Amino acid sequence: xxxxxxxxxxxxxxxxxxxxxxxxxxxxxxxxxxxxxxxxxxxxxxxxxxxxxxxxxxxxxxxxxxxxxxxxxxxxxxxxxxxxxxxxxxxxxxxxxxxxxxxxxxxxxxxxxxx
Amino acid sequence: xxxxxxxxxxxxxxxxxxxxxxxxxxxxxxxxxxxxxxxxxxxxxxxxxxxxxxxxxxxxxxxxxxxxxxxxxxxxxxxxxxxxxxxxxxxxxxxxxxxxxxxxxxxxxxxxxxx
Numbered sequence: 001x002x003x004x005x006x007x008x009x010x011x012x013x014x015x016x017x018x019x020x021x022x023x024x025x026x027x028x029x030x031x032x033x034x035x036x037x038x039x040x041x042x043x044x045x046x047x048x049x050x051x052x053x054x055x056x057x058x059x060x061x062x063x064x065x066x067x068x069x070x071x072x073x074x075x076x077x078x079x080x081x082x083x084x085x086x087x088x089x090x091x092x093x094x095x096x097x098x099x100x101x102x103x104x105x106x107x108x109x110x111x112x113x114x115x
Numbered sequence: 116x117x118x119x120x121x122x123x124x125x126x127x128x129x130x131x132x133x134x135x136x137x138x139x140x141x142x143x144x145x146x147x148x149x150x151x152x153x154x155x156x157x158x159x160x161x162x163x164x165x166x167x168x169x170x171x172x173x174x175x176x177x178x179x180x181x182x183x184x185x186x187x188x189x190x191x192x193x194x195x196x197x198x199x200x201x202x203x204x205x206x207x208x209x210x211x212x213x214x215x216x217x218x219x220x221x222x223x224x225x226x227x228x229x230x
Contacts, residue, residue, distance in 0.1 A: 056217060106160035106161075109160075
């Protein structure tokens with residue numbers, strides 16, 4: 001079965017640079033979620049989109065922005081990168097949101113390293 | 116705010132034996148979902164099992180089962196007939212049923228399987 005696709009798998013940047021992470025949800029999934037997992041930490045929710053509109057927001061820095069496109073893929077844009085942004089960034093997708101019990105299916109993550 | 120607590124940072128179990136991972140959570144809500152996710156060294160985030168809070172019956176998925184005690188706000192995971200492939204970080208997680216998208220994760224329990 002098709003899974004959530006994230007690209008790139010690894011990304012190395014320097015401080016103050018910008019980065020764009022991409023997420024392609026499972027076909028027919030209309031909701032996308034972004035999480036950040038620091039080294040040795042649990043994943044922290046950043047932001048989510050449902051039908052191309054932002055649906056929920058967590059601890060996402062102002063330097064980060066995201067959007068969901070008409071084909072339901074999503075991009076997380078990160079600017080003025082800091083050393084503390086080094087982390088594993090997960091994207092997840094689901095069919096529907098809200099009170100539905102549709103599970104979030106996670107991609108393999110993008111490992112971002114800031115030098 | 117909801118919190119998820121996993122009090123066992125690491126555990127070990129002999130292959131073929133049974134192990135129980137503990138999880139407690141705090142919420143003022145009556146309707147929610149609970150999950151156990153597995154993160155092996157390959158870093159994927161894999162859904163192991165989920166439980167709807169309104170269901171009294173404990174969820175079971177093959178060798179994995181939960182002991183859900185709603186009044187005590189406890190949600191432990193039992194792994195029977197442990198296999199080498201079960202070695203991973205296990206995250207207990209909570210999601211509100213009130214329209215919030217975010218999943219709140221515990222700090223994780225690293226499970227080692229001893230051959």
